[in-house]
Amino acid sequence: MPFRKNWSDWWRRFLGFSPDRSFGAVDILRQRYVEEMQQAGRFKQYARRMLYPQYEGKLLQLATETRKHAQWIAEKIVVLGGQLPEVSEARSRDKHFVFGPPNKKCVLAARLCHAS
Numbered sequence: 833m834p835f836r837k838n839w840s841d842w843w844r845r846f847l848g849f850s851p852d853r854s855f856g857a858v859d860i861l862r863q864r865y866v867e868e869m870q871q872a873g874r875f876k877q878y879a880r881r882m883l884y885p886q887y888e889g890k891l892l893q894l895a896t897e898t899r900k901h902a903q904w905i906a907e908k909i910v911v912l913g914g915q916l917p918e919v920s921e922a923r924s925r926d927k928h929f930v931f932g933p934p935n936k937k938c939v940l941a942a943r944l945c946h947a948s
Contacts, residue, residue, distance in 0.1 A: 858914035861905055868902035869919040 875895035882888035906916055 858909060858912050861909045861912070862914060862917045865902055865905045865909060866917055866919050868898055868905060870921075872896075872898040872902060873921060 872895045875891050875898060879888045879891035879895065882891065909916060
């Protein structure tokens, strides 16, 4: 008796996907769309806190490129018959982080925080 195995079914079970293929391309694209849109939002948040204009401009450029890629993903979702997911606002993971050299206000604020 020859040993035959359907490797795509094996991988699907191994990765926890259902055998009815319900976790398809549209679901993956929807997830990537949300991640891209949130990343673009984080780039904009970081750009607002930049002290140097050249870095601010670079982060805004990254945000624009990331948003364009997200729009491309959105077009593919619609072409495949899916609906765009709701995108929650991505908050900065480090709310006290300031890019650039410390200025007097930052140093004083840090000292006050550590003193209390």
